Amino acid sequence: MCGITGWVSFDRDLSNEHATLSxxxxxxxxxxxxxxxxxxxxxxxxGHRRLAVIDLEGGRQPMTVERDGRTxxxxxxxxxxxxxxxxxxxxxxxxxxxxxxSDTEVALHAYLEWGEDFTAHxxxxxxxxxxxxxxxxxxxxxxxxxIKPLYYHRTPDGVIFGSEPKAVxxxxxxxxxxxxxxxxxxxxxxxxxxxAVYRGMxxxxxxxxxxxxxxxxxERRYWALEAHEHTDDTDTTVAHVRELLDDIVAxxxxxxxxxxxxxxxxxxSSVITALAAKRLAGTGEGPVRSFxxxxxxxxxxxxxxxxRGTPDGPFAQALADHVGSRHEVVLLDxxxxxxxxxxxxxxxxxxxxxxxxxxxxxxxxxxxxIREHSTVAISGEAADEVFGGYSWFHDPKAVxxxxxxxxxxxxxxxxAQGSGLAPNALLTPGLLAKLDLPGYQEARYHEAxxxxxxxxxxxxxxxxxxxxxxxxxxxxxxxxxxxKDRASMATGLEVRVPxxxxxxxxxxxxxxxxxxxxxxxxKSLLRAACRDVLPDSVARRVKSPYPSTQDxxxxxxxxxxxxxxxxxxxxxxxDLLDLPALAETVASAPGSDIRNAGEIVxxxxxxxxxxxxxxxx
Numbered sequence: 001m002c003g004i005t006g007w008v009s010f011d012r013d014l015s016n017e018h019a020t021l022s023x024x025x026x027x028x029x030x031x032x033x034x035x036x037x038x039x040x041x042x043x044x045x046x047g048h049r050r051l052a053v054i055d056l057e058g059g060r061q062p063m064t065v066e067r068d069g070r071t072x073x074x075x076x077x078x079x080x081x082x083x084x085x086x087x088x089x090x091x092x093x094x095x096x097x098x099x100x101x102s103d104t105e106v107a108l109h110a111y112l113e114w115g116e117d118f119t120a121h122x123x124x125x126x127x128x129x130x131x132x133x134x135x136x137x138x139x140x141x142x143x144x145x146x147i148k149p150l151y152y153h154r155t156p157d158g159v160i161f162g163s164e165p166k167a168v169x170x171x172x173x174x175x176x177x178x179x180x181x182x183x184x185x186x187x188x189x190x191x192x193x194x195x196a197v198y199r200g201m202x203x204x205x206x207x208x209x210x211x212x213x214x215x216x217x218x219e220r221r222y223w224a225l226e227a228h229e230h231t232d233d234t235d236t237t238v239a240h241v242r243e244l245l246d247d248i249v250a251x252x253x254x255x256x257x258x259x260x261x262x263x264x265x266x267x268x269s270s271v272i273t274a275l276a277a278k279r280l281a282g283t284g285e286g287p288v289r290s291f292x293x294x295x296x297x298x299x300x301x302x303x304x305x306x307x308r309g310t311p312d313g314p315f316a317q318a319l320a321d322h323v324g325s326r327h328e329v330v331l332l333d334x335x336x337x338x339x340x341x342x343x344x345x346x347x348x349x350x351x352x353x354x355x356x357x358x359x360x361x362x363x364x365x366x367x368x369x370i371r372e373h374s375t376v377a378i379s380g381e382a383a384d385e386v387f388g389g390y391s392w393f394h395d396p397k398a399v400x401x402x403x404x405x406x407x408x409x410x411x412x413x414x415x416a417q418g419s420g421l422a423p424n425a426l427l428t429p430g431l432l433a434k435l436d437l438p439g440y441q442e443a444r445y446h447e448a449x450x451x452x453x454x455x456x457x458x459x460x461x462x463x464x465x466x467x468x469x470x471x472x473x474x475x476x477x478x479x480x481x482x483x484k485d486r487a488s489m490a491t492g493l494e495v496r497v498p499x500x501x502x503x504x505x506x507x508x509x510x511x512x513x514x515x516x517x518x519x520x521x522x523k524s525l526l527r528a529a530c531r532d533v534l535p536d537s538v539a540r541r542v543k544s545p546y547p548s549t550q551d552x553x554x555x556x557x558x559x560x561x562x563x564x565x566x567x568x569x570x571x572x573x574x575d576l577l578d579l580p581a582l583a584e585t586v587a588s589a590p591g592s593d594i595r596n597a598g599e600i601v602x603x604x605x606x607x608x609x610x611x612x613x614x615x616x617x
Contacts (some may be wrong), residue, residue, distance in 0.1 A: 001372040002061070002078040003028025004150075004290060005047040005167040005490070006129050008138045008158035010214050014045045021045040027166040030349075031078075031489040037061050039074055043158070044131045044138065046076040047167075047199070051492055053080065053255050053376060057102030065108050066164075071133050074109060077104045078163055080496070082251035087121060101463065111139075116209060119222045123251070123503075125496065128202070129161060132408040138212040144223040145382075145473075145500040146193075146206030147481055148302030153201045159212045164486070165198055165351040169611070174200070184440040187424055187600075189355060190404060191478040192444055197352060199616070206478075223502065230510045234518055237511060242529040248501045249275040249378075259377035262495070263327065265315025266544060267523060267534075268380030268389070272498055275535035276378060277323035289374065290325040292316040293366045295549045296333050304540035306413065308544045315538055322535040330369045337361055337549060338557035345604045349490035351485075357599035358554060359546055360483060368491040371453050375494060381484055382499040385472040386508050387523040388465075389543055397544045399468055403445050406476055414596070421593040424602045425587065428578050431617065448475055465513035473505060555591030558598045562586050565605060572603060572608035576615075 005024040007014060021038045025047030032049025039046045039062035041616040048061040064074040081087070087110055092098065096109040103124075110118040111130055116139060121320035125147035130139040134419040140161060152161040153168050162168045169176050178186070185195050196203045204210055207223035232240065253259065253276060261273040273290050280286035292312060313329065334341060336573035337358055346360045349355060354360040356473045370377055384390050390407040392398035401408035414420030424432065452470045454463070481497070488495040499505075508516070511525065518524045522543060533537055563586050565571050566579070585597060607613065 002051050003031030003049040003163040004078045005162035006076060006127060007045045007160050008043060008212055010043050013042050014041050017045055021047045024162060024167045024170045025049055027170045028163060031163060033492045033609055035060055038565050044301045046074060046131065048076045049496060053257055053494055054491055055100055055102040056256055059102035059104055061104060063104050063108060064275055065112060070081055073108055074131045075108050075128055077107060077128035081106060081122055081124040081126060083123040092428050093534045109218050127163060136214060136398035140204055140206055140210040142204045142206055144207040144502040146478055147497055147500055149482060150204045150487055151196055151201055152204060154217060156268055162473040165201060168201060172466040172531055175614060175617060176611045179616045180434060183617060184437060186352060188441050190444050191475055193474060225473065225506060225509050227451060227455045228510045229455060230512055234515060237515055238525060238528045241525050244504045245275060248498045248504060252378055253279060254497045255376045258373060260289040260291055260374040261377040262377050262379045263292050263316050263319060263605060265312045265319060265538060267527060267611060268383035270319040270534055270538045271526060271530045272378055272380045273319060273325060274323050277325055278533060288325045290320055290327045291370050292329045293547065294329050294331055296331050298550055303550055309542060312547055318535050318537050332362055332365055334549060334551040334553050336365055337554055346605045347603055348610060353600055353603035353607045357595060359548060361488040364490060367488045367493045371493045372448055377493060378496045381497045382477050383475040383478055386499050386505055387526045389523045391470060394522060399464060403441060404471055405468060407441060414464045422595055425597045426577055426582050426601050428576060431576060462513055469509055555594045558594050559586055561602055562598050571605055573605035
């Protein structure tokens with residue numbers, strides 16, 4: 001999977017800037033524990049940390065193609081090209097000669113063959129940088145769905161870039177500064193495409209390239225969701241979804257290292273595990289290995305709540321038994337969740353205060369444990385966004401709320417909790433007034449709606465639900481993909497997401513809402529397409545979100561940490577807090593409010609301390 005970084009400067013000689021590139025590269029040690037490389041030319045430096053997955057010996061980077069003693073192109077590359085074997089054969093037939101078996105070299109030769117249009121030929125998840133010495137141009141490329149991250153900071157004479165903000169911030173000319181708009185983006189729970197929170201930094205938008213030359217920079221969109229009339233009937237649609245999934249899973253099982261699936265017992269992860277098991281059995285490579293997460297004692301003492309009616313464990317085991325997977329449950333102890341060092345590690349992994357609290361910490365701990373056994377994991381992430389699985393897709397009030405449906409659902413959830421302190425409730429009223437989060441969210445909402453591709457004459461429910469689908473596929477899924485990438489790569493684990501294959505996303509996006517819900521339930525198409533590989537209990541199960549600990553000790557540990565913070569006159573976050581409200585919360589708020597509002601305060605304090613952030617608010 002790897003981590004990449006680099007620096008282009010047209011006004012200076014970078015040939016002797018090895019120390020700077022090494023420092024930037026070293027920030028991504030966790031993303032690439034298997035090797036490091038730096039490549040320098042007069043106006044460019046490329047850095048790479050490698051997680052070896054394909055061609056363990058031949059895939060070292062940065063990689064170049066040379067002819068007659070001169071470099072034609074150099075690359076630092078992160079990700080996987082799932083159709084690299086077909087592309088390699090095509091390019092070989094066109095006269096290209098390969099010296100490795102890696103997909104990285106295929107990307108290089110694809111660029112030499114097709115130029116910037118080579119992106120149309122790629123199927124995969126990737127973020128990479130190509131330096132073309134012949135043109136003295138850098139090309140930054142990000143995959144269609146934004147599975148892999150890529151950040152950049154423009155300079156007067158070039159650009160600094162990296163897989164994560166930490167790599168960019170390691171450059172001596174870049175400062176960790178956040179202004180009012182960046183802070184609003186941080187707290188709004190809406191990931192605006194291109195926005196990176198830090199002032200002067202951008203995230204390359206999904207499906208885009210950025211070409212940087214002496215004359216400046218040009219961003220180009222090479223892929224986006226499009227509106228097309230769907231003419232397939234129900235049976236044909238279901239069959240095509242299955243055909244796509246079979247092909248996608250088969251491609252994403254290719255690895256030269258141990259591979260597993262993430263299995264929660266929900267529909268999405270069960271489908272991926274079942275199809276993987278079927279494929280591996282057919283090729284004689286089985287059984288598939290699967291991992292689930294649980295908390296010590298929680299399945300035995302599970303208490304249903306408004307989000308989760310059943311524990312995951314029995315359903316994950318039912319699927320594992322059904323397909324014969326080598327299944328293991330990773331039991332997380334509350335002490336590990338409560339450990340401040342683990343929470344701080346998540347802040348460092350994300351370069352920002354985390355938004356899902358304990359859910360982020362437990363995911364990081366799960367991946368850390370899985371990495372002891374596997375290098376690659378396959379996930380069911382994004383099926384809810386593609387097929388319409390969240391409860392708010394099916395709530396007319398949320399769909400017609402005039403804002404992002406998930407924000408409406410979250411607000412209703414807080415209201416149902418009684419006092420229901422929102423995550424931002426402990427910030428000073430003056431800061432909240434300046435941020436105007438409702439206004440920021442409204443502006444981003446209308447901005448997103450204006451992008452939605454439409455069919456001529458589309459009205460009513462179909463028009464509205466196309467918009468809701470677009471919001472999730474371009475905004476909400478980015479929150480979850482970013483979370484999964486950072487938590488996994490912080491432990492050196494590559495996570496693949498089959499439901500983000502652009503062919504599947506585009507096809508289902510254009511499937512009418514009536515077809516997506518033809519059996520009266522959520523994710524009708526997915527359930528019907530894969531019903532034959534699932535046990536009845538899993539196929540019938542109602543959606544349950546990622547699990548959360550029910551141990552009351554977790555909230556009490558947060559309360560204790562907040563009490564310590566309240567008593568620290570030098571706390572980095574202190575000036576941002578409504579101290580009387582924090583004191584009252586610490587003294588008497590229930591555990592649910594402590595978790596809602598307290599986790600972000602503690603994470604923000606760790607972030608401000610660790611990154612020495614300058615706030616211009």
